[in-house]
Amino acid sequence: MPNTPTITLLGTGTMGVGMTHSLLREGLPVTVWNRHPEKAAPLADDGASVATSLEDALRGAQVVVTMLFDADSVASVMEQALPLLEDGAVWVQTSTVGRDGTARLAALAAQHGAPFYDAPVVGTKQPAEEGKLVVLAAGPAARRELVQPVFDAIGGRTVWLGDEAGAASALKLVANSWVALLTAGAAFGIAQAEAFGLDPAKFLETISGGAADSPYLQVKGKAILEDRTGDAQFALDGVLKDLRLIRSADEAAGVPTTLVDALVALYASASEAGAGDHDLAGVITAFRADRA
Structure with a gap:
């Protein structure tokens, strides 16, 4: 060959x-x-x-x-x-x-x-x-x-x-579950800090370099803080599509869907609010919507 x-x-x-x-x-x-x-x-x-x-x-x-x-x-x-x-x-x-x-x-x-x-x-x-x-x-x-x-x-x-x-696509669902969860977690932490009247950058600074830190969390967190979620590295609607695939696969395999149901709801809310073509970090929209 x-x-x-x-x-x-x-x-x-x-x-x-x-x-x-x-x-x-x-x-x-x-x-x-x-x-x-x-x-x-x-x-x-x-x-x-x-x-x-x-x-x-x-x-x-x-x-x-x-x-x-x-x-x-x-x-x-x-x-x-x-x-x-x-x-x-x-x-x-x-x-x-x-x-x-x-x-x-x-x-x-x-x-x-x-x-x-x-x-x-x-x-x-x-x-x-x-x-x-x-x-x-x-x-x-x-x-x-x-x-x-x-x-x-x-x-x-x-x-x-x-x-x-089949095995490769199954592992991709596992990986994307983690990506969606980590990004939503970063957005949640920032939204909490904002709601509490804190500088949200201090959240990222606090966990930086510690056991709970990750390069991806810092990248997505900074994209949110710097209002760069419009530059889609991985479009939010694509993540939402994948989360629905994940939920279907979890249901078929007998994996509890409590967590993925919450993620689907969060990303769907952000999409409905106009962030569908933004980066997945645009999930912050779902946490800010009730306070807009």
Whole structure:
């Protein structure tokens, strides 16, 4: 197998753009496609080939990467794309689609005889741009040499979770549960400090460097304090979509949903208040709404 596979990336939102930049930086040939061509067009200036049709996008592709919003959008695109794949091409599915969504997409791949890699990524806009995502991967061992250069380009490390699709997407739900919880916790602490008449920066200062601190908490906390939640690293509506997937998976697995129910309610409240396209740190809106 070649060390530099030809890649087609379907989906050029925030994450898809960052991943494209990282692939190009490593010298990998990349063709990009978006259902709305104007969203992919700027990547031509960065060195990507921009296709205006799926047929053109998939011509010659050895690795097809999907980075779309949800299982429905991935399935809609791949139902059209799979019959067009060339012999030997593999499908790398990096979107967060949950356990049921992954099973659905893996079955779709099997119907068309396409090797399928369940490979959601952990990280947001900046790690995607820097090639520092964590790739959670599960898929056939026989073709890993074809997809590993892709994972190495977009990620700082790859965590392999076996040959069967599903485990990687399950672990992604666990990771995103923590991200949503930690961000909501930072917002809650700041909102409390504000309500108590305190300088909320003192909250972050108090826990800085201690056992309860984390770099992510400080980053999200400072984004809230500096009113930078409009710069979406991970859009709040995307987190809300993932939390609903998490709740569904928890229910199916018998995990109590008390905590995730509260998180869904918080992020939904912030979205309804207009923060849906903001960074997930915009969850602060839910805590401030009753005091507005």
